[in-house]
Amino acid sequence: MLSIFENICIKNKRRCLLCSLPHSENSELCRPCLEDLPWANLTCFQCGLPLNAQRSGYLCGQCLQHPPPYTNTTAAFLYLFPINALLPRLKSSRGLHHHHWMTDCLIRQINNRHQALPEILIPVPIHITRRITRGFNQSEWICRHLSQSLHIPTDYVSLTKVKASKAQAQLDSFNRRRNLKAHFRYQGPAYSHVAVIDDVMTTGTTAAAIAKTLLLAGVQQVDIWVLARTPEPDFLD
Ligand SMILES: [Zn+2]
Ligand SMILES: [Zn+2]
Incomplete structure (x- = not known):
């Protein structure tokens, strides 16, 4: 009692x-x-995948041989339990309250890394038909909180998704790349440094497609900031 x-x-x-x-x-x-929580520490500076290293800041073999078009990936967590159970809930209004503390954890990682902050944040867009059915874009919610806390403006309009793609999760990596080809359009300023914001980075295909689109439009550096990074399938073996 x-x-x-x-x-x-x-x-x-x-x-x-x-x-x-x-x-x-x-x-x-x-x-x-x-x-x-499965914090994303000791990860490759560029692609955000876990590394066998004593500290972060190094590059993995894949990034050394075939560097992706984005410069840096910062994630709060690895996409493991309980994050992999919570993050899908962010896509429905019932789970939106979780985006706040997860974004706070991403801010903690960003501040710990002492990297140059970007000039602007850009949320990964969703196609207009998905936006109408879902009612919101969860990446914009994350951006709004990051913007307020870090005092970095967000560009919500320049990057658009021009064609609805098939659900990425059902495709292998080759078809993921094909599915995304030319699906993003950028009509905005040639910023010097952009951070692209998303909830989860799975294979990096979306991040690479967006980074290429932005670099082609004159943006000088593209970083990726996500709540969670999916490790490779053999990570826990
Ligand atoms: Zn607790
Ligand atoms: Zn890497």
């Missing part, structure tokens, strides 16, 4: 969004849940 004093303490505390226990952290998650 809790005393009146203990009950008042619990009422004044926040409840963790993951385990529902009361806590006094200045965060939506309690400290044990926060520390248990």
Whole structure:
């Protein structure tokens, strides 16, 4: 039986969004849940995949041999449990409250890396028909929070998706590239440094297609900022 004093303490505390226990952290998650998350540390500077290294900042063999068109990938988490269970919920209004603390975790990673910040943020666009059926673009929600916290403006209009593609998850990597070809159009300024914002980066195909489109339009540097990066299938073997 809790005393009146203990009950008042619990009422004044926040409840963790993951385990529902009361806590006094200045965060939506309690400290044990926060520390248990699959943070994307020790990853390749360029593509964001996990590295066998003692610290981040190095490039993986793939990026050394065939560098992608984007310069850097910064992710809050690897796309592993519980992130892989929570992130799909961001695509429905029921799960939108999770975008806030996940974006706070991305900001923590960005600040820890002490990299040059971009001039502008650009959300990965979704096709207009998907936007109408879903009612929102989750990448824009992430951008809005990043913009307010980091004081970097967002360009919501210059990059558009011009043709609805088949669901990427059902395709192999060759067909993913074909499916995305010429599906992004950029009609905006030749910014010096852009960060493209998305919820999850799976194979990097979308990121590469957008980076190529922006570089062709005169943008000088494209970085990718995502809530989660999917590791290669053999990562946990
Ligand atoms: Zn918790
Ligand atoms: Zn790499």
